[in-house]
Amino acid sequence: xSVVRTIAVALLGAAGAAMMAAGxxxxxxGIKARAEIQAELRGQSISFPDKGLPDDxxxxxxxxxxxxSQARDFAQVIGNNVLMTTGxxxxxxxxxxxxxxxxxxxxxxxxxxxxxxxxxxRASLLNAYQAWQLTTLVIGLGALLTLTGAALLSASTTLALxx
Numbered sequence: 001x002s003v004v005r006t007i008a009v010a011l012l013g014a015a016g017a018a019m020m021a022a023g024x025x026x027x028x029x030g031i032k033a034r035a036e037i038q039a040e041l042r043g044q045s046i047s048f049p050d051k052g053l054p055d056d057x058x059x060x061x062x063x064x065x066x067x068x069s070q071a072r073d074f075a076q077v078i079g080n081n082v083l084m085t086t087g088x089x090x091x092x093x094x095x096x097x098x099x100x101x102x103x104x105x106x107x108x109x110x111x112x113x114x115x116x117x118x119x120x121x122r123a124s125l126l127n128a129y130q131a132w133q134l135t136t137l138v139i140g141l142g143a144l145l146t147l148t149g150a151a152l153l154s155a156s157t158t159l160a161l162x163x
Contacts, residue, residue, distance in 0.1 A: 005159065012156035019149025027142030034135040037128055041066050046074060046125075053077065065125075068132020075125035082118035091115040 046065040053061055057073055065074045086094060094115050098108040 016149045016152030023146030030138035068129040071125040072129035075122045078122045
């Protein structure tokens with residue numbers, strides 16, 4: 001076997017072995033992170049209302065929020081509720097109104113607090129959704145690394161056995 005072929009076999013084998021070792025670790029970490037997100041969501045005891053959801057969310061009625069996509073959908077419910085409560089105004093718009101009124105308007109202060117709380121809850125749920133999406137990516141990349149590593153090891157073995 002030539003020096004170039006020997007080096008190619010060694011490099012392919014080493015890369016394949018490294019990928020086959022790293023892939024399952026990545027996938028396992030992704031699965032563990034997903035379980036942690038679910039545990040956090042479960043601990044919050046968030047459930048969709050039994051009625052009154054928009055048609056596109058009606059399938060969630062009465063269900064607990066346990067997945068990233070459910071967290072995103074519940075964030076939509078919160079966002080809609082905040083907009084209804086504030087008359088379609090954002091936290092920033094209400095704050096500007098409050099300051100324009102001299103900062104001592106009880107109704108605007110209450111709306112501002114409602115908008116702030118709703119947007120913070122919504123942001124937290126969207127963060128859970130984004131983290132869930134990242135776990136999907138990590139699990140998929142772990143599987144891809146494992147398969148690529150196996151292919152490289154196979155190529156290394158085939159190249160080593162070829163005469």
